[in-house]
Structures are given as structure tokens and as C-alpha cells.
Amino acid sequence: MSHAQAANEELLEWNSSKRLTWADYKGNVDRNSDAAASTTTYLAIEYHIKNSKFTYSIQSRFSKTRSWGLYKTAYILSHEQGHFDIAEVFARKLHKKMSEYKFNSKTYQKDLKKIYDKILEEKEETQNAYDGETRHSINKTKQAEWLKKIEQMLKEYEDYADY
Secondary structure, three states: OOOOOOOOOOEEEOEOOEOOOHHHOOOOOOOOOOOOEEOOEEEEEEEEEEOOEEEEEEEEEEEOOOOEEOOOOHHHHHHHHHHHHHHHHHHHHHHHHHHHOOOOOOOHHHHHHHHHHHHHHHHHHHHHHHHHHHOOOOOHHHHHHHHHHHHHHHHHOHHHOOO
């Protein structure tokens, strides 16, 4: 995993029927930030090899402890939910890539790191594009477009939601 998680960090699993609420944002507000709120997500994978059988599990999580809100409006919350939904899109993409991977006992560590790093890089690029194009939700037209786009991405990878 790329980010070290604190043992006492409160984490939420992504769930289509449970949307984020401001009560989930328990982190201290970063007064040096010009953001209205901040959402921290993790994309984690664990894999196991037993008797030459390869299995893995993926987690898409939201950190209550590291996420904070300064301006707590429904509009800003929907922007922040978008960040968590993007993380879920990439959890599903990771599941797709992993399900297509042909296990190789000699190269699997390198192969899996490459798959994970590429997905993580794409996730970060998408998160940054989301904030950049919407100007952190200030551009209401772009914000509405992005929420539709995120919804379409979730649908596109619906078959891989069972990680």
C-alpha cells in the first residue's frame, strides 16, 4: 500500500447505498489549505499464494480521521462523494486487471506491483483532473458533468464491483 495508515484511523468501506455525510469528516481542518473540504481515500490490495493458487482481495476505503470539511454544504459534500466514487472506480479497474492477470510464480511480485502502481497513478490523475476541471467544485457546470461522468464510470465497471 502506498500510504501508511495509522492503526487508530477510522475507515469506511465504499458502499453504493451509503453516501458520505459530514459526520464522517472527523479530521482537523487544514487552515493552510484553500480547499473547502478534503477527502482521503485508500486503495489497497492483498494477495495470497497457497499451493500455487493465487487469490487477492481489494479494499476501497475513506478515512474519517484524515478527511475534513470547512464549508459543510450539501453541494460540497456531493463533490467530496465524487472523490470517494472515483476511488471505487479504480478499485473496480484494479479488480478487472487482477482478474485478467495470468499468474507467473517467477515474476508475479514485479507484475502485481506494476499493475497496482499504474492503477494508483491513473486514480491520482483522475482525482486531480476532477478538482482541476471543476475548480474544486466552484465551476458548477463542470461539477455536474463530472458527477455524470463518475456515475457512468461506476456503471462501466459494475461487473467488477464484487471484489
